Amino acid sequence: MSASSQQAANTGLRVAILGTGKMGGILLEAFLRSGLFNSDQVTATVAHEARATALASRLGIRATTNNLEAAREADVILIGVKPAQVADLVREISPVLSDKKLLISFAASVGTRAIEEAALPASLSVIRAMPNTPSAVGAGMTALCRGRNATLEQLDLAQRIFATVGRAVVVDEKHMDAVTGLSGSGPAFIYIILEALAEAGVNVGLPRDIATQLAAQTAYGAAKMVLETGSHPALLKDEVTTPAGCTVDGILELEEGGVRVTLIKAVKRATERARQLAGN
Ligand SMILES: NC(=O)C1=CN([C@@H]2O[C@H](COP(=O)(O)OP(=O)(O)OC[C@H]3O[C@@H](n4cnc5c(N)ncnc54)[C@H](O)[C@@H]3O)[C@@H](O)[C@H]2O)C=CC1
Numbered sequence: 604m605s606a607s608s609q610q611a612a613n614t615g616l617r618v619a620i621l622g623t624g625k626m627g628g629i630l631l632e633a634f635l636r637s638g639l640f641n642s643d644q645v646t647a648t649v650a651h652e653a654r655a656t657a658l659a660s661r662l663g664i665r666a667t668t669n670n671l672e673a674a675r676e677a678d679v680i681l682i683g684v685k686p687a688q689v690a691d692l693v694r695e696i697s698p699v700l701s702d703k704k705l706l707i708s709f710a711a712s713v714g715t716r717a718i719e720e721a722a723l724p725a726s727l728s729v730i731r732a733m734p735n736t737p738s739a740v741g742a743g744m745t746a747l748c749r750g751r752n753a754t755l756e757q758l759d760l761a762q763r764i765f766a767t768v769g770r771a772v773v774v775d776e777k778h779m780d781a782v783t784g785l786s787g788s789g790p791a792f793i794y795i796i797l798e799a800l801a802e803a804g805v806n807v808g809l810p811r812d813i814a815t816q817l818a819a820q821t822a823y824g825a826a827k828m829v830l831e832t833g834s835h836p837a838l839l840k841d842e843v844t845t846p847a848g849c850t851v852d853g854i855l856e857l858e859e860g861g862v863r864v865t866l867i868k869a870v871k872r873a874t875e876r877a878r879q880l881a882g883n
């Protein structure tokens with residue numbers, strides 16, 4: 604699903620992204636590109652004036668260090684600061700929060716309940732999102748869940764917002780840390796695999812640029828096969844594995860190297876860390 608090439612219907616809503624760092628910046632640019640929000644509907648906040656000035660002049664949006672002012676004017680408030688900063692930020696903007704606003708936090712680890720408890724009014728609608736960086740090219744994966752006050756309509760709005768940057772699914776909140784460990788952190792794991800495959804290509808004599816392209820397009824194609832055929836990855840692997848051919852020799856190395864266990868442990872560890880992040 605390449606949402607970046609599609610124009611989304613403008614929501615007509617005003618949005619503030621509070622904490623526009625790497626992830627917030629990616630979402631901001633992707634939302635603007637999709638047409639979901641125009642530049643005059645968006646305010647971004649950051650910690651430092653210099654970055655605010657740079658963002659404003661590059662994207663033609665309002666950028667500031669004043670979270671309260673940004674939140675005051677917004678219908679939808681996205682929170683993109685570090686997990687340990689979320690509660691303080693929500694308390695900071697509480698004077699301008701109301702039942703009419705929707706707050707969407709894409710910080711890892713911080714539960715909707717903790718946000719609702721930090722916020723005044725206590726009836727604030729809160730949605731938690733876990734996007735990932737391929738949102739920059741319309742191939743993001745976002746999981747969403749709603750807090751106790753958010754309505755199904757607000758969840759639908761959040762899903763439409765994140766669908767403009769890739770796929771968006773709804774999960775139970777109990778799964779959000781696992782989502783973080785798999786699809787939130789996952790791009791980093793895949794980049795390491797791609798880097799290693801490209802290195803392998805160089806090792807067997809390919810020019811680096813070709814090797815990188817072969818590795819990336821192969822991963823992209825394999826992922827597309829899983830998504831579009833709905834076939835189990837094991838069956839798709841079997842199609843590649845000619846009896847007594849070369850693939851099965853490569854698979855033998857992967858199994859000896861414990862690639863499955865390593866990936867399982869990587870996601871498990873990232874998930875466990877995601878459970879702790881809100882506290883530090
Ligand atoms: N980087 C990623 O792939 C993903 C990150 N996230 C979440 O996004 C959040 C941000 O992560 P990154 O973008 O990677 O980190 P980052 O450090 O690039 O972004 C944090 C931003 O918050 C700003 N900030 C700090 N204090 C502020 C304040 N009081 N008011 C306004 N802005 C303030 C900083 O200037 C910075 O630009 C985290 O909660 C993380 O869990 C979620 C999904 C994926």
Ligand SMILES: O=C(O)[C@@H]1CCC=N1
Pocket residue numbers: 711783787788
């Ligand atoms: O590394 C992190 O904590 C964030 C959350 C998921 C991806 N990046």
